[in-house]
Amino acid sequence: MFDDLKALPEDTILGVMARFRADPFADKVDLGVGVFRDEAGHTPVLDCVRDAESRLLTTQDTKSYVAPVGRAEFNTLVQELVLGKSHGALAQNRVRTIQAPGGCGALRLGAELIKAAASQVQVHVSDPTWGNHLPLLGGAGLKLARYPYYDAAAGHLCFDAMLQALDRCNAGDVVLLHACCHNPSGADLSPAQWNEVLAVLERRRLMPFVDLAYQGFGTGLEADAHGVRLLAEHLPEMLTAISFSKNFGLYRERVGALILLGAKPDRTDAMTSHVLQIARSIYSMPPDHGAAVAALILADAQQRQRWEQELERMRNRIQSMRRLLSATLRQKSGDGRFDFIESQCGMFSLLGLSPQQVVELRDKHHIYMVPDSRVNIAGITPRNAAYLADALLAVI
Ligand code: LMR
Numbered sequence: 001m002f003d004d005l006k007a008l009p010e011d012t013i014l015g016v017m018a019r020f021r022a023d024p025f026a027d028k029v030d031l032g033v034g035v036f037r038d039e040a041g042h043t044p045v046l047d048c049v050r051d052a053e054s055r056l057l058t059t060q061d062t063k064s065y066v067a068p069v070g071r072a073e074f075n076t077l078v079q080e081l082v083l084g085k086s087h088g089a090l091a092q093n094r095v096r097t098i099q100a101p102g103g104c105g106a107l108r109l110g111a112e113l114i115k116a117a118a119s120q121v122q123v124h125v126s127d128p129t130w131g132n133h134l135p136l137l138g139g140a141g142l143k144l145a146r147y148p149y150y151d152a153a154a155g156h157l158c159f160d161a162m163l164q165a166l167d168r169c170n171a172g173d174v175v176l177l178h179a180c181c182h183n184p185s186g187a188d189l190s191p192a193q194w195n196e197v198l199a200v201l202e203r204r205r206l207m208p209f210v211d212l213a214y215q216g217f218g219t220g221l222e223a224d225a226h227g228v229r230l231l232a233e234h235l236p237e238m239l240t241a242i243s244f245s246k247n248f249g250l251y252r253e254r255v256g257a258l259i260l261l262g263a264k265p266d267r268t269d270a271m272t273s274h275v276l277q278i279a280r281s282i283y284s285m286p287p288d289h290g291a292a293v294a295a296l297i298l299a300d301a302q303q304r305q306r307w308e309q310e311l312e313r314m315r316n317r318i319q320s321m322r323r324l325l326s327a328t329l330r331q332k333s334g335d336g337r338f339d340f341i342e343s344q345c346g347m348f349s350l351l352g353l354s355p356q357q358v359v360e361l362r363d364k365h366h367i368y369m370v371p372d373s374r375v376n377i378a379g380i381t382p383r384n385a386a387y388l389a390d391a392l393l394a395v396i
Contacts, residue, residue, distance in 0.1 A: 012131045013370055020368040028366035029384050031375040034183065034347050035251060036314050039381050046249045048307040052296040056289070068279045069272075070099020070257075070286045074295040078242055078257045081298060082212060082225055089232045093265045096272045098279065099286045102254040103213045103243025104136060109258045110209055110239040111140035112278045113271060114174055123174040123209070124166065128152070128350070128372060130183040133176060133211070147175070150185040152352040152373070155340035157187050163200055171205040179240075180224035181214035181346020184374035188218060188345060194227045198234055208235065213243035216311040217318065218345040236263035244294050246347070247311055253290025314378075318347060321380040328389040338392075341377070348374050357395045365391035 010018070016032035035043045069075065075097035079090065089095050100106035114121065123142050125133055126149035138144050147165035148158045166175060177197070180188055189197065201208055208231050218224045231238055244255040258275060262268030279285070297303045326342035341349045353361075353373035361367040367388060369375045380388060 016368050016370055019362070023366055023368075025366040027384070027387070029368065029379060029388055031367065031369040031377075031379040031388075034246070034376050035378070036246060036249060036318075036347070037376075037378045037381075038317070039383075041379070041381060043251075044249065046307065046310045048297050048303050048310060049248060049250065049293055052293040052303065055296060056292055060292070066285055066288055068098075068276045068285050071288065071291050071295055073299065074099055074291045075257060077295055077298040079259055081221070082215065082240065082242060082259060083229055083232060084222070084225070087229060087232060089261055094262055094268050095232075096260045096262075096268045098258045098260070098272065098275050099291050100241075100256040100258050100279075101283060101286045102245060102256040103211065103241050104132065104256070105254065105283070105286065106241035106243070106256040106258040107133070107136045107211065108140060108282075109275050109278055110241055111137045111142055112282075113239070113260075113275050114209070115140045115142055116274050116278070117271075118172060121173050122170065123176055124169055124206075125176045126150070126162075126178065126182070128184055129176070129178075130211075131370070137176070142174075145169075150182070150187050150350070152185070152350045155352065157185075157189075157193075159189075159193055159196075163196060166197070166200045166206065167204060169204055169206055172207070173204075174207050174209050175201065176209045176211065177227065179210050179212035179215070179228050180218040181348070183213070183346070184348045184350050184370065184372060186341075186344030186346050186349040186377075189227060191226055191230075194230050197227075198231055201231070201235060207237050207239070209239045209241070211241050213241075214246055214346050215242075216247045216308075217315055217347060220315075221308065221311070232261055235261075237261055237267075244290065248290075248294050248297070248307070249314075250290040250294065253293070254287050255290035255294055318377050319345070321377050321385070322349075324382065324385050325377070325380055325389065328385050329392065332386075332389050333393055347376055347378055349377060350374050351392070353396065360395045361391055365394075367391055 020030045079097045122145045123137050124145045124147050127146040148161040151158050210228050215224045238261040240259040242257040245251040260268050260271045297307050322342050329338040351373040355371050358371050
């Protein structure tokens with residue numbers, strides 16, 4: 001059966017991770033895969049997570065199945081975190097949340113739901129976007145199209161071109177939006193721009209599918225959810241994929257959720273029934289451990305406050321590395337070409353380098369980034385910033 005099966009190329013981002021791990025150079029710099037790193041370059045387990053895990057270990061008395069929907073209390077806490085407790089859509093009983101195996105699982109569940117409901121629609125995805133969006137959505141058999149979002153050479157959004165492209169979409173089409181900390185560009189929509197996107201979604205009758213993978217990594221937990229809350233307030237239908245990989249540091253535990261918004265409560269129930277059947281047919285039930293940990297933290301006022309403090313520290317470290325790299329590059333080069341890094345937010349920025357320059361940085365300087373020159377800002381430390389700036393200026 002498999003005699004003629006051709007081996008596939010490695011995943012772009014995971015390939016960078018593997019190459020970095022294989023490099024024996026002591027002072028190598030990892031700006032590849034999107035994980036938070038502290039000043040020592042380590043991805044820590046949050047203190048609040050460690051405590052919740054110990055509590056779980058002593059109190060959990062069964063490993064019996066939960067359910068395809070996951071933990072009910074986790075789902076309630078997630079939708080309140082994302083939408084805010086008093087959101088109109090919650091009051092109207094139009095929201096249901098399904099725990100998923102990470103943000104990827106949530107995106108795939110949403111894609112399969114769209115496919116089941118309206119297989120002919122196109123899903124419009126930002127150009128550029130996170131490398132795994134295309135396989136996750138396209139793998140469900142959906143037709144994909146791109147809308148312009150960010151000009152990497154110029155270092156800013158192409159917002160007018162984005163609006164014009166969305167204005168040409170067919171009614172019923174889906175628009176994939178990044179809620180905050182756009183991956184890979186780090187360039188987010190302002191509140192005024194969210195209003196304009198909302199207007200075009202309403203006018204063209206388009207459904208948003210929002211990816212919220214970095215809540216709390218941009219400006220703060222509330223501000224980062226602004227776009228999601230705004231769209232959910234005004235639109236009849238919406239899907240939102242949530243990841244707790246970054247903000248809880250629970251990467252390998254695969255903690256995520258899909259939030260469904262339907263036009264009426266019975267419509268959301270119908271959507272939910274499909275998602276549950278899809279989940280059952282792919283993986284049956286989501287893993288429990290990470291969701292149990294997140295639920296313990298979110299439900300306990302003191303632990304939640306600790307989590308918010310730890311999250312704020314991660315966010316502040318990334319922002320300070322943005323300032324450091326911009327300032328170092330400005331000082332060494334004498335120009336402001338890389339000033340955009342400082343004004344962006346979240347884990348990533350696109351440096352606007354050619355693939356050859358990215359390879360040169362890797363082969364000559366042991367600096368690793370995604371081939372489109374996306375860098376994980378959390379990989380920068382006060383110790384490697386000057387080395388990185390020198391190497392960058394040497395290759396451009
Ligand atoms: C990233 O963008 O690097 C992360 O979200 C990890 C991944 O799965 O690609």
